[in-house]
Amino acid sequence: MNEEETVVTPWEVKGKLDYVKLIEEFGTKPLTKEIIDKLKSISGGQHHLMIRRKLFFSHRDFDLILNLYEEGEKIVLYTGRGPSGPVHLGHYVPWIFTKYLQDVLHAKLYFQMTDDEKFLFHRNLTLKETKKYTIDNALDVIAAGFDPKKTKIIVDSENISYLYKIALKVAKNITFSTMKAVFGFKASTNIGLIFYPAIQAVPAFLEMELTGERTYTLIPCAIDQDPYWRITRDVAAKIGYTKPASIYNKFFPGLLAEGKMSSSIPESTIYMTDRDEDVKMKIMNAFTGGQPTIREQREKGGNPEICTVFQYLYFLFEPRDDKIREREKACRKGEILCGECKQYLIDKIIKFLGEHRKKRKRAESLLDKFLMK
Amino acid sequence: MNEEETVVTPWEVKGKLDYVKLIEEFGTKPLTKEIIDKLKSISGGQHHLMIRRKLFFSHRDFDLILNLYEEGEKIVLYTGRGPSGPVHLGHYVPWIFTKYLQDVLHAKLYFQMTDDEKFLFHRNLTLKETKKYTIDNALDVIAAGFDPKKTKIIVDSENISYLYKIALKVAKNITFSTMKAVFGFKASTNIGLIFYPAIQAVPAFLEMELTGERTYTLIPCAIDQDPYWRITRDVAAKIGYTKPASIYNKFFPGLLAEGKMSSSIPESTIYMTDRDEDVKMKIMNAFTGGQPTIREQREKGGNPEICTVFQYLYFLFEPRDDKIREREKACRKGEILCGECKQYLIDKIIKFLGEHRKKRKRAESLLDKFLMK
Numbered sequence: 201m202n203e204e205e206t207v208v209t210p211w212e213v214k215g216k217l218d219y220v221k222l223i224e225e226f227g228t229k230p231l232t233k234e235i236i237d238k239l240k241s242i243s244g245g246q247h248h249l250m251i252r253r254k255l256f257f258s259h260r261d262f263d264l265i266l267n268l269y270e271e272g273e274k275i276v277l278y279t280g281r282g283p284s285g286p287v288h289l290g291h292y293v294p295w296i297f298t299k300y301l302q303d304v305l306h307a308k309l310y311f312q313m314t315d316d317e318k319f320l321f322h323r324n325l326t327l328k329e330t331k332k333y334t335i336d337n338a339l340d341v342i343a344a345g346f347d348p349k350k351t352k353i354i355v356d357s358e359n360i361s362y363l364y365k366i367a368l369k370v371a372k373n374i375t376f377s378t379m380k381a382v383f384g385f386k387a388s389t390n391i392g393l394i395f396y397p398a399i400q401a402v403p404a405f406l407e408m409e410l411t412g413e414r415t416y417t418l419i420p421c422a423i424d425q426d427p428y429w430r431i432t433r434d435v436a437a438k439i440g441y442t443k444p445a446s447i448y449n450k451f452f453p454g455l456l457a458e459g460k461m462s463s464s465i466p467e468s469t470i471y472m473t474d475r476d477e478d479v480k481m482k483i484m485n486a487f488t489g490g491q492p493t494i495r496e497q498r499e500k501g502g503n504p505e506i507c508t509v510f511q512y513l514y515f516l517f518e519p520r521d522d523k524i525r526e527r528e529k530a531c532r533k534g535e536i537l538c539g540e541c542k543q544y545l546i547d548k549i550i551k552f553l554g555e556h557r558k559k560r561k562r563a564e565s566l567l568d569k570f571l572m573k
Numbered sequence: 574m575n576e577e578e579t580v581v582t583p584w585e586v587k588g589k590l591d592y593v594k595l596i597e598e599f600g601t602k603p604l605t606k607e608i609i610d611k612l613k614s615i616s617g618g619q620h621h622l623m624i625r626r627k628l629f630f631s632h633r634d635f636d637l638i639l640n641l642y643e644e645g646e647k648i649v650l651y652t653g654r655g656p657s658g659p660v661h662l663g664h665y666v667p668w669i670f671t672k673y674l675q676d677v678l679h680a681k682l683y684f685q686m687t688d689d690e691k692f693l694f695h696r697n698l699t700l701k702e703t704k705k706y707t708i709d710n711a712l713d714v715i716a717a718g719f720d721p722k723k724t725k726i727i728v729d730s731e732n733i734s735y736l737y738k739i740a741l742k743v744a745k746n747i748t749f750s751t752m753k754a755v756f757g758f759k760a761s762t763n764i765g766l767i768f769y770p771a772i773q774a775v776p777a778f779l780e781m782e783l784t785g786e787r788t789y790t791l792i793p794c795a796i797d798q799d800p801y802w803r804i805t806r807d808v809a810a811k812i813g814y815t816k817p818a819s820i821y822n823k824f825f826p827g828l829l830a831e832g833k834m835s836s837s838i839p840e841s842t843i844y845m846t847d848r849d850e851d852v853k854m855k856i857m858n859a860f861t862g863g864q865p866t867i868r869e870q871r872e873k874g875g876n877p878e879i880c881t882v883f884q885y886l887y888f889l890f891e892p893r894d895d896k897i898r899e900r901e902k903a904c905r906k907g908e909i910l911c912g913e914c915k916q917y918l919i920d921k922i923i924k925f926l927g928e929h930r931k932k933r934k935r936a937e938s939l940l941d942k943f944l945m946k
Contacts, residue, residue: 316737316741319741319745320741320744320745327738327741327742357737357738357741358734360733360734360737361731361733361734364689364730364733364737365700365730367765368689368692368693368700368730368765369700371693371763371764371765371768372692372693372763372765373763374763374764375760375761375762375763375764376749376758376759376760376761376762376763376764376767377760377761379764380760385749386749387748387749387750387753388748388749388750389748389749390744390745390746390747390748390749391744391747391748391749391752391767391768391770391771392740392741392744392745392768392771394749394764394767394768395744395764395765395767395768397764398764398765
């Protein structure tokens with residue numbers, strides 16, 4: 201067997217993902233029933249779709265954050281985006297949950313645009329290009345519905361005056377050895393990338409720095425970002441801030457094969473700005489768990505567990521639990537064909553993106569309000 | 574013989590300095606007669622004291638700068654100071670020459686306060702302390718007489734918004750390997766210090782960035798800063814800027830032994846804010862080339878070449894060439910005693926610091942004008 205190696209770092213996610221193993225490897229904790237029930241109780245509603253379907257699955261100190269919230273402490277949210285291309289569903293999905301957390305925890309959100317990191321990482325990417333993507337991506341962020349009064353988008357290269365002094369304090373407490381061990385940096389790594397994790401740590405402390413209050417930061421993001429928070433948590437106490445907590449999502453599936461959606465293969469992803477034709481073409485070509493022929497499909501049934509169309513419905517586009525169960529059963533029994541599921545998904549995505557398009561248009565006039573000054 | 578090893582890096586200067594060897598090691602060039610004559614001709618006056626006495630002794634492309642100036646190109650000066658303590662004569666002396674260059678070349682000056690580097694380097698130094706020293710030191714800088722219309726003091730941590738994007742471009746083109754080779758950084762070096770040379774490079778490019786014009790930067794500074802400019806020069810063309818040139822001074826002698834003045838031994842240095850009593854005490858205790866007894870001094874004469882009092886007079890406090898020659902001769906012949914020389918120097922320093930004190934007082938009201946906004 202020539203099994204593909206699984207790699208999960210902030211720059212690379214490849215191979216078949218075993219999330220149980222990932223939790224062990226990263227040293228994070230699974231979201232237990234007790235914790236998700238508490239979140240539900242605080243929310244006053246039902247379990248969020250992304251909790252029910254276990255898209256968010258792991259955490260560091262999320263239980264403590266809920267306790268602190270109940271005790272009346274101020275919770276601050278922090279997440280971000282590396283603006284090196286257009287936003288796709290894989291990026292967008294955690295923002296939906298972050299918006300939910302903002303509502304539930306009445307929390308201020310710092311949203312970091314890590315244009316510096318993207319510039320430093322991609323050989324041919326210029327600061328002009330990252331600037332273009334920063335504005336483009338910010339519209340998608342705003343379209344996710346964050347509270348304009350409680351949300352600040354930090355653009356690293358533009359807002360560095362807020363970040364640098366705190367980054368210096370962080371950097372003073374991290375050696376190159378640690379960077380090597382945590383991120384696999386080499387002697388050939390550029391010194392910007394080596395310093396950069398200090399910048400990514402800062403928004404976890406920014407509210408405390410700006411207000412002088414003791415607050416508690418919660419970071420919802422994909423699991424590949426955990427190495428940053430390990431470093432950030434290690435340094436926090438040494439420089440007088442509280443340790444940030446985190447809650448992690450799995451990677452949103454790609455349309456072609458297993459693993460994270462990849463921006464380098466446009467066909468594997470649905471971009472937030474895709475046209476209806478793009479959506480149709482991509483979903484029609486998506487990898488499914490169906491049989492090679494209609495006859496075989498009717499006889500043997502499909503395999504929803506490996507079907508990307510089913511996963512799209514499962515994680516986002518079929519929020520009703522009864523309906524997703526019915527669809528799964530019908531697929532396994534061969535009662536529905538892949539074409540039907542694809543058409544169902546296409547309609548859902550086109551509707552979703554159509555609404556997003558309107559929100560994105562409205563976001564243009566809000567941009568100035570959201571950007572940190 | 575247990576000879577002390579000579580070490581010259583931006584953080585450490587120890588041992589007996591052989592400046593000819595240092596030029597070879599660093600790969601810089603000596604200031605030739607042709608070059609200093611050209612500077613004299615441009616200045617329309619005499620050779621500057623610090624050129625005559627060879628305190629400034631080496632360079633990179635200083636000859637090109639003079640040619641470019643004659644061709645009508647815009648020359649920009651850049652120097653700086655690490656604000657980790659009070660300013661002493663060793664720091665101040667190159668500023669006198671920089672002020673001269675500003676007048677001769679009609680040049681704008683960027684003066685960088687590297688508070689970030691000092692914070693990152695000194696384990697126990699806080700940003701609050703570097704801030705205090707930044708303001709304190711800036712008064713000495715201004716007192717050196719720079720043109721308020723043509724001089725901007727950059728405080729790294731405060732003015733980072735001007736510096737960061739350019740620093741990113743620099744940093745993207747420097748690997749940890751290079752840092753290791755040039756600065757001797759180790760795996761245990763903190764990631765702030767590893768990144769910092771990118772920040773120190775920036776003011777060499779700032780005028781071009783801010784104006785969009787092609788300008789040429791000249792950096793007058795002590796020879797130990799050369800490693801920074803080697804890096805900066807290597808990167809310049811890759812990121813679209815002209816290579817900075819540099820002109821280097823020797824270390825101003827200490828009062829106790831050979832080598833650079835050291836801030837860690839207050840008795841070895843004259844601070845710009847020393848009181849008259851301090852000056853008297855320090856010079857009276859200074860190391861001289863005199864004989865142990867008056868009789869021996871009268872018989873054998875002294876050794877001005879190892880005398881710190883003579884060096885102080887030579888490099889700064891006895892600008893008249895005829896007088897310094899007379900004094901040297903008189904010393905060698907035993908015609909004057911160390912006490913006389915010391916008293917002469919004390920009077921000169923007290924007068925010099927007295928005037929500086931007044932200029933420093935006036936500088937308080939100019940501070941705001943000088944600081945980059």
